[in-house]
Amino acid sequence: TERVLSGMQPSADSLHLGNYLGALVNWVEMQERYDTFFFIPDMHAITVAQPPEELRERVRRTAAQYIAGGIDPERSTLFVQSHVPEHAQLAWLMICSTGMGEASRMTQFKDKSAKQGADAAGVGLFTYPMLQAADILLYQPHGVPVGEDQKQHVELTRTLAQRFNHRYGETFRVPAPYIPAEGARIYDLQNPTAKMSKSAESPNGLLNILDTDKKIAKKIKSAVTDDGSEIRFDREAKPGVSNLLSIYSVLSGKTIDELVAEYEGTMYGHLKVDLADVVVAKLGPVRDRAEELLGDPAELDALLAKGAAKARSVASETLAQAYDKIGFLPAE
Ligand code: TYM
Numbered sequence: 001t002e003r004v005l006s007g008m009q010p011s012a013d014s015l016h017l018g019n020y021l022g023a024l025v026n027w028v029e030m031q032e033r034y035d036t037f038f039f040i041p042d043m044h045a046i047t048v049a050q051p052p053e054e055l056r057e058r059v060r061r062t063a064a065q066y067i068a069g070g071i072d073p074e075r076s077t078l079f080v081q082s083h084v085p086e087h088a089q090l091a092w093l094m095i096c097s098t099g100m101g102e103a104s105r106m107t108q109f110k111d112k113s114a115k116q117g118a119d120a121a122g123v124g125l126f127t128y129p130m131l132q133a134a135d136i137l138l139y140q141p142h143g144v145p146v147g148e149d150q151k152q153h154v155e156l157t158r159t160l161a162q163r164f165n166h167r168y169g170e171t172f173r174v175p176a177p178y179i180p181a182e183g184a185r186i187y188d189l190q191n192p193t194a195k196m197s198k199s200a201e202s203p204n205g206l207l208n209i210l211d212t213d214k215k216i217a218k219k220i221k222s223a224v225t226d227d228g229s230e231i232r233f234d235r236e237a238k239p240g241v242s243n244l245l246s247i248y249s250v251l252s253g254k255t256i257d258e259l260v261a262e263y264e265g266t267m268y269g270h271l272k273v274d275l276a277d278v279v280v281a282k283l284g285p286v287r288d289r290a291e292e293l294l295g296d297p298a299e300l301d302a303l304l305a306k307g308a309a310k311a312r313s314v315a316s317e318t319l320a321q322a323y324d325k326i327g328f329l330p331a332e
Pocket residue numbers: 005006007008009010017018019020021022023041044131132135136144145146147148149150153183184185186187195196197
């Protein structure tokens with residue numbers, strides 16, 4: 001069976017609907033057909049300073065949301081990045097084979113450093129895609145299931161794998177980004193031309209897995225809509241309504257055309273009320289199950305420790321090969 005690997009940053013208290021639709025639901029489905037590895041990139045999260053107690057808690061919360069969303073720790077290898085030191089070790093090799101120019105072209109770095117000013121941005125933010133390449137290549141996966149915004153990082157990973165293989169001999173499988181046809185890009189409810197993101201300006205732009213039903217309904221109700229009152233799908237002219245329609249479509253399984261026909265002649269408010277029901281019906285049970293799992297942190301920690309041991313047995317083998325190929329003297 002083919003292998004896939006992916007992860008989501010534990011940099012907020014909750015995952016959001018973009019993470020859920022762009023990644024998690026697809027991961028869950030992949031467990032049927034693939035050898036699946038899912039991890040929590042806590043080392044990526046510290047590229048922006050995190051309060052230590054919060055970080056620890058957010059890692060558990062992220063794990064609980066993976067499981068509550070349908071990741072089965074018996075079927076998938078579920079682990080925390082910092083529990084497997086090979087990630088940091090291989091990252092150095094990746095850093096050493098990346099050019100300043102190609103690292104500077106990463107749009108996520110450009111966006112984040114633009115906010116802080118390039119000089120104030122941490123070096124970790126700059127080397128972050130090389131750590132991500134290491135995360136992936138250690139496990140020799142065929143595919144990396146991610147939303148559209150991560151495509152460029154997977155492309156860099158491919159470049160680095162090919163470069164290493166070319167210089168030092170066949171070492172890494174060159175992985176492909178697996179991007180879903182639907183849900184790959186969910187937009188901010190308050191600012192529907194920007195992607196839904198943990199670093200959003202307004203918390204009302206995000207629908208979080210751990211939000212209460214009431215909060216979800218309220219956020220959808222106050223979602224920015226567009227001029228006019230017609231409900232139709234048009235990303236250019238009607239980004240707000242189009243985003244609501246596409247969320248509705250992915251969650252309900254109805255096509256956009258079906259929805260447009262169904263809501264013809266009704267008001268935005270009508271669509272929003274129904275959409276809130278659909279979102280609550282999907283996310284509510286995930287939230288409740290996650291809260292339940294968080295009631296037993298020792299059990300969660302034990303699951304993660306087991307996953308780390310499994311992950312490490314794969315990662316250490318790849319790292320040993322890479323060390324050998326690059327010419328490091330064996331330690332024993
Ligand atoms: P992160 O934590 O920003 O996002 C986690 C996953 O959610 C997807 N996503 C979205 N999909 C649709 N619409 C959105 N608005 C939206 N926002 C986020 C992302 O595409 C991603 O699949 N660098 C990665 C984490 C990472 C990683 C890895 C991923 C570290 N190492 C190795 C894959 C493999 C990140 O910051 O994702």
